[in-house]
Amino acid sequence: MASHKKSTHKYTSKKSPPTPVFRSREERLAIGKQLRDKVPRESHAKWKAPGRQRDVIAILEKSNRDRLKDLVPIRYGRMLRTPFTFLRGSAALMAHDLALGPDIGVRLQACGDCHLLNFGLFATPERNLVFDLNDFDETLPAPWEWDVKRLAASFAVAARDSSVSDARARDAAVACARSYRENLRTYSKMSPLEVWYSRLDAQTLLEMAPDAKVRKFRQQLIDRARERVMESVFPKIAGQIAGHPRIVDQPPVIQHVADPGFMKRAHEALVLYRRSLSDERRVLLDRYHMVDAALKVVGIGSVGTRCFIVLLFSEENHPLILQIKESCRSVLEPYAGKCQYENQGQRVVMGQRLMQSSSDIFLGWTSGRARRDFFVRQLRDMKLSIPVEHITASQLERYADLCGLTLARAHAKSGDAATISGYLGNGDAFDEALGDFALLYADQTERDHAVLVKAARAGRVKVLNEEE
Numbered sequence: 118m119a120s121h122k123k124s125t126h127k128y129t130s131k132k133s134p135p136t137p138v139f140r141s142r143e144e145r146l147a148i149g150k151q152l153r154d155k156v157p158r159e160s161h162a163k164w165k166a167p168g169r170q171r172d173v174i175a176i177l178e179k180s181n182r183d184r185l186k187d188l189v190p191i192r193y194g195r196m197l198r199t200p201f202t203f204l205r206g207s208a209a210l211m212a213h214d215l216a217l218g219p220d221i222g223v224r225l226q227a228c229g230d231c232h233l234l235n236f237g238l239f240a241t242p243e244r245n246l247v248f249d250l251n252d253f254d255e256t257l258p259a260p261w262e263w264d265v266k267r268l269a270a271s272f273a274v275a276a277r278d279s280s281v282s283d284a285r286a287r288d289a290a291v292a293c294a295r296s297y298r299e300n301l302r303t304y305s306k307m308s309p310l311e312v313w314y315s316r317l318d319a320q321t322l323l324e325m326a327p328d329a330k331v332r333k334f335r336q337q338l339i340d341r342a343r344e345r346v347m348e349s350v351f352p353k354i355a356g357q358i359a360g361h362p363r364i365v366d367q368p369p370v371i372q373h374v375a376d377p378g379f380m381k382r383a384h385e386a387l388v389l390y391r392r393s394l395s396d397e398r399r400v401l402l403d404r405y406h407m408v409d410a411a412l413k414v415v416g417i418g419s420v421g422t423r424c425f426i427v428l429l430f431s432e433e434n435h436p437l438i439l440q441i442k443e444s445c446r447s448v449l450e451p452y453a454g455k456c457q458y459e460n461q462g463q464r465v466v467m468g469q470r471l472m473q474s475s476s477d478i479f480l481g482w483t484s485g486r487a488r489r490d491f492f493v494r495q496l497r498d499m500k501l502s503i504p505v506e507h508i509t510a511s512q513l514e515r516y517a518d519l520c521g522l523t524l525a526r527a528h529a530k531s532g533d534a535a536t537i538s539g540y541l542g543n544g545d546a547f548d549e550a551l552g553d554f555a556l557l558y559a560d561q562t563e564r565d566h567a568v569l570v571k572a573a574r575a576g577r578v579k580v581l582n583e584e585e
Contacts, residue, residue, distance in 0.1 A: 142305060142535045149539020152221045158541070160219045161262065162550035164557035166564070167217075173210060173568045174577060180209035183445045183489075184422055190581035191369065192420035196566075197573060197580060200559070201278040203566040204271060205232060206420075208255055209448040210565065211267055214558075216452035220260035221540055225532025226471045228524075229255025229449045231264040232271035233505065236520050238319070238342040240499035241475035246319040246342055248519060249473050250527055251500065254419060254444065256468030259453035261528055261537055266554060268524060269293050272517050273555035274562050275505050283556055285510035289517040290555035294548040296521025302538040304529035312529045316474035317522065331515070342501035350497050351436045355409075355428055362436075364411040364428050369583070371426070373411045382486060383410040383427060386441060390483035390493050393463070398478055405429035405437050415442065423489065426496055438496040439479060443489055460484060462492035472527040 140148075181189050196206040204211070208230040228235065228250055235252040269290040276286030304312050319339045326332035356365045366372045384407060391399055409428040414420055423443040430436055444461035447453075458464045462482030470476050477494045484490050503516060528534065541547050573580045 145533060145535035146305075146539035149221075149223075149536040150542070152536075152540045153542075156219045156221045156540075158546040159550050161266070161547060162553035162557075164218075164554055164561065166561060167214070171213070173565050174572050176210050176213055177207060177569070178578075180448060183443075184420075188369075188414060188420055190579045191414060191583060193569070193573065193578050193580045194582045195420060197569060197582075199278050200563045200566040201271075201274045203569060204274050204562050205234065207562075207565065208267075211270075211558075212255075212263070212448045212452055214561070215260075215263045215266055218262070218266070220262045221537075223261055223533055223536055223540075224258050224453075225261050225528050226468055226530075227257060227259035227261070227264050227449065227453075228253060228468075228472065228527070229257055229259065229264075229447055231268045231524065233268065233275060233516065233520055234271075234502050236523060237500065237502040238338065239477075239501070240346075241316075242478045243475075246339055246499060247474055248317045248319075248322055249475075249523055251473075251502075253465050253469040253472065254422075254442075255447045255449060256465060256472065257447040257449040257453055257456060258531075259449045261532055263449070264524060264528070265294065265297055266551065266558070268520060269551045269555040270558040270562070272513060273559040275508070276510070276513055277559060277563075279505070279508050279513070281508075281510045281513060285513070286559070287552040287556055288510070289513045291545075291548045291552040292514045293517035293521040294551035295545065296518045297525045298521075298538070298541045298547060300522045300525035301529060301534050301541070302543075304525060305534035305538045307529075312526065312534075315526055317519070317526075322519075325519075327515070338501060338503065342499045345497050345499050345501060347436055347438065347495075347498070350438065354426065354438060354496075355436070361408070362428065362430065362434075363409045364426060366411070369581075370414045371411055380410060383407065383425065383441075386483045386485055386491065387427065390441070390481050390491075393466070393481035393483065393493075394479075402479070404431050413440070423491075439493055440496045441483065441491050441493050444482070444492050445490075461490040463490075465492040471531050474526065 192206060196203045230252060235250060236248065237251050238246050238248055239251055241247055272289040272293055273286045276289055304315070322335050322339070323332055326335055354364060354371070355362055364371065364373070387407060391402055394402060407427055407429050410425050413424050413426045415424045419442070422445060425441045427439045427441060428436065429439065444465045446461060447456065447464065450456060456464045458467065460482055462484070466480055466482050469480065477498060479493060479495050482490065482492045569578070572578045
């Protein structure tokens, strides 16, 4: 009888994947344990302030290369608000830094921009709510450590923004790493199908609440997410203009494009997008027709990339709003290798499907005349990020536990959970190291934020403050 052993599968930038090598879980645990000699777990605690050759503004400006120039000042305005908003907008800078750090040579599908606000609630195709990763603009096969370190650091930076002490900030980072380590070991014991079917749904979130107060808070978030459906989103974005349904301009966040050829190009993009869908979802899409499209400014990390919303209606005037978002090359690519897909939108879609427990039924990709790539999804389908403003230390730690669990499941879907688990072990050496790293990188983030503040005052970068 053939031995049922799991594959050790490392992703590469080649279009043809390598032939899997099958080893038992025990063998892979042992391989991971041996890697501690090469890369001690304590080494992940270290962060040395980079030298003068690391030009913060130059790295940020390079990441702006393909963005709409008149929207870049909005991006800088949002990044300037706090060190945490700076961290959210500087995935390219942290990718540069993480590439200099230790890694054990095991790759998987990485999120690429793994911070605590890129997790949240959203609807599955079955209309159930799940908690999961929800932003994959930078996804690419890369070292697993990069996601974990960016996530842990984001808790330390967010904690300081909420006036949480460094001791409790470190506790949150440690909780995140511990949850990742412990849950990844659990997933390493499951069959591939069990990992694939695993999800953190709303009912499980409620059952995990440690007390009635936390359960009530989570129920309120779940109720808010369930209200964010098309029927409630549509009146906030669209209305009747000259007797016709149209997207309402809300400059500079939402506005129509003056170019008379824009609507034709939008229609062409939808035609190409349709080809990326499976046949049964093409049937669903074909029940709608486009009536309007407009430019939309999106989150901090994506400000300046071309993002459009498209308003569609069925024959009986049921609305559907799709978001068509530009996909540039991942900020990880200079350090992790070239993307295997020609279309960057396809890169995002495939990474999202591989990491999420369930994905939007309208998820697909397209391209424009200027050879720009895009991915497509529904706009705000029960999507809700967890509010972190004025978050308490206890709330932050509980949230870190959820995010660590979620990242472990996402990594276990594409990566070698057993080898990584063998490296991490049953003790807290890695967890404690990440706690130290998170505080050190929070210091670095504050220094880098100060560099941007200085550059803005000196006029090196142009800033638009939306609140003014």
